Amino acid sequence: MSAPQQVYEPFRAGLPPLRKYWKSLWSRRTFISEYSRSELREQHFDSIFGQLWLILNPLLLSGVYFLLIVIIGGSGGAIRYGHLTASLFLFYLVSNSLSGGVKSVTAGQRLILNTAFPRMMLPISATVIAFFKFIPTLFVFLIMRTVLGLPFGWEMLWSIPIILIALIFSLGVAILISTINVYFRDIASFLPYLIRTLLYLSPILYEASSLKPELRVLEYFNPLFPILDSWSISVVHAQTPNLSSMLAASGWALGVLLIGTYFFLSREREFAVRL
Amino acid sequence: MSSLSASNTHHKTGDLAVSVQNLGLTYTTAIDRRPTLKARVKSLGRGTKQTRVVQALDNVNLDVTYGQVLGVIGTNGAGKSSLMRTIAGIIPPTHGRIEVFGSVSTLLALGVGFNPAMSGRANVHLGGLAAGMTRKEIENHFDEIADFSELGDAIDAPMRTYSSGMYARLAFSVAATVQPDILIVDEALSTGDAHFKEKSFNKIKELRSEDRALILVSHAMATLREICNDVAWLHKGKLVSRGNPDQVIDAYQDFLHLGKSSVIDEDL
Numbered sequence: 389m390s391a392p393q394q395v396y397e398p399f400r401a402g403l404p405p406l407r408k409y410w411k412s413l414w415s416r417r418t419f420i421s422e423y424s425r426s427e428l429r430e431q432h433f434d435s436i437f438g439q440l441w442l443i444l445n446p447l448l449l450s451g452v453y454f455l456l457i458v459i460i461g462g463s464g465g466a467i468r469y470g471h472l473t474a475s476l477f478l479f480y481l482v483s484n485s486l487s488g489g490v491k492s493v494t495a496g497q498r499l500i501l502n503t504a505f506p507r508m509m510l511p512i513s514a515t516v517i518a519f520f521k522f523i524p525t526l527f528v529f530l531i532m533r534t535v536l537g538l539p540f541g542w543e544m545l546w547s548i549p550i551i552l553i554a555l556i557f558s559l560g561v562a563i564l565i566s567t568i569n570v571y572f573r574d575i576a577s578f579l580p581y582l583i584r585t586l587l588y589l590s591p592i593l594y595e596a597s598s599l600k601p602e603l604r605v606l607e608y609f610n611p612l613f614p615i616l617d618s619w620s621i622s623v624v625h626a627q628t629p630n631l632s633s634m635l636a637a638s639g640w641a642l643g644v645l646l647i648g649t650y651f652f653l654s655r656e657r658e659f660a661v662r663l
Numbered sequence: 664m665s666s667l668s669a670s671n672t673h674h675k676t677g678d679l680a681v682s683v684q685n686l687g688l689t690y691t692t693a694i695d696r697r698p699t700l701k702a703r704v705k706s707l708g709r710g711t712k713q714t715r716v717v718q719a720l721d722n723v724n725l726d727v728t729y730g731q732v733l734g735v736i737g738t739n740g741a742g743k744s745s746l747m748r749t750i751a752g753i754i755p756p757t758h759g760r761i762e763v764f765g766s767v768s769t770l771l772a773l774g775v776g777f778n779p780a781m782s783g784r785a786n787v788h789l790g791g792l793a794a795g796m797t798r799k800e801i802e803n804h805f806d807e808i809a810d811f812s813e814l815g816d817a818i819d820a821p822m823r824t825y826s827s828g829m830y831a832r833l834a835f836s837v838a839a840t841v842q843p844d845i846l847i848v849d850e851a852l853s854t855g856d857a858h859f860k861e862k863s864f865n866k867i868k869e870l871r872s873e874d875r876a877l878i879l880v881s882h883a884m885a886t887l888r889e890i891c892n893d894v895a896w897l898h899k900g901k902l903v904s905r906g907n908p909d910q911v912i913d914a915y916q917d918f919l920h921l922g923k924s925s926v927i928d929e930d931l
Contacts, residue, residue: 394767395762396752396763422788426788426789498777500753502790503790503793504753505795571698657755658691661690661717
């Protein structure tokens with residue numbers, strides 16, 4: 389008599405066996421890449437015009453906001469415009485991850501009801517898709533900052549760990565919001581307000597350094613604040629970002645990912661009966 | 664988490680395929696089909712219940728061996744689908760233990776078609792990858808799946824353009840072609856037109872083999888009498904009886920106070 393290939397037992401402390409979970413998640417990484425690719429193809433982002441649209445959208449938005457800033461009396465200038473565009477591009481990574489992640493679990497209903505697999509694959513795919521949409525904007529920004537004559541420097545390499553932190557944060561919020569959406573299906577309609585609020589509370593339309601000292605507390609309550617601040621310092625100003633902001637950003641990102649993952653895993657069992 | 668990856672082990676008739684031990688399943692489900700924050704906020708302070716606790720399975724013990732074709736019968740809400748989902752690893756049990764000795768393929772009520780905007784081809788690929796197959800294994804089976812489903816060119820059209828029969832045909836083809844050790848079919852035999860129904864019925868018969876276990880949930884008693892060599896009857900989450908198909912089905916039909924009538928015998 390051979391040993392069973394699979395054993396299903398009640399979860400301990402409401403969580404699936406983590407090691408096994410991670411292993412089956414890893415073995416299905418082809419699903420994540422295949423899914424992201426078909427989804428991008430589906431949205432026509434594999435074509436030239438699709439990619440163009442991807443870039444055009446935040447570019448137009450940054451143009452509109454720049455207009456707004458100049459009109460309400462802010463200072464214009466190359467740095468300002470570069471900051472606005474770069475920040476919006478990174479902000480879009482988070483917001484695309486949120487809006488893609490929110491319905492990832494509920495849209496995967498048929499698959500969830502029919503197949504045993506680590507459900508976490510679905511919000512992960514949403515973040516991967518958001519990341520693929522982010523990549524072309526990086527090149528656009530590189531061209532733009534050359535045209536604007538912004539300074540170049542090795543300090544710009546700080547952007548790599550910052551993108552990583554932003555990705556971890558995006559993944560955390562995607563996982564969190566996909567779980568919430570199982571319980572409250574109308575969360576997606578609140579999302580635009582949430583994203584708008586985040587946009588205004590983050591140093592995008594303004595620079596963190598120009599903020600009134602009493603408003604600097606935002607830094608501690610808005611996870612995106614230190615991420616975007618460090619991002620702008622490194623890619624726009626080509627300076628070394630503040631170490632404490634980087635640490636705060638990593639702390640926020642890891643914290644959100646941990647909480648989101650715990651929340652997701654402890655609820656995952658219910659998904660098949662809640663959908 | 665189950666994996667559909669082909670296992671190289673050969674199973675002998677009589678070997679244990681699935682062992683269900685003291686299985687209990689309780690879950691909480693939302694009363695609203697589409698629970699919303701808005702509805703929740705509006706009913707704040709009303710004290711209305713938002714969720715319902717369902718005891719789907721209660722102390723079920725069931726062994727399935729290779730070579731067996733087990734029919735599962737019972738009234739609606741008896742826990743048949745819950746039992747299938749726990750065996751497939753889709754819902755973890757609340758009590759007890761399930762051991763599975765082989766790869767499992769499931770054809771549960773809904774079938775494939777995970778993203779209706781994508782083509783049938785993409786959906787088959789994604790479904791297979793999610794079930795733990797490799798790209799190569801899916802490629803190897805794909806032509807056979809497409810052939811069996813008789814979808815023709817429609818396999819490359821978005822699945823939202825499919826009729827329900829086409830959905831069902833594709834789902835059946837996927838589940839039946841991947842050559843699983845254990846195949847679970849939940850009320851999905853009576854889909855498609857008469858031609859496909861017969862074809863899938865024959866396929867099931869063909870899949871009955873010494874080294875495979877089949878579990879079929881159905882309300883079509885005539886079909887079960889013909890295909891199964893074992894029947895289990897569930898009622899309100901409990902296993903009522905198990906054994907010879909004719910005896911168990913007769914007892915079940917007596918229990919329902921129904922004689923043998925063509926209405927319940929036929930695949931409707």
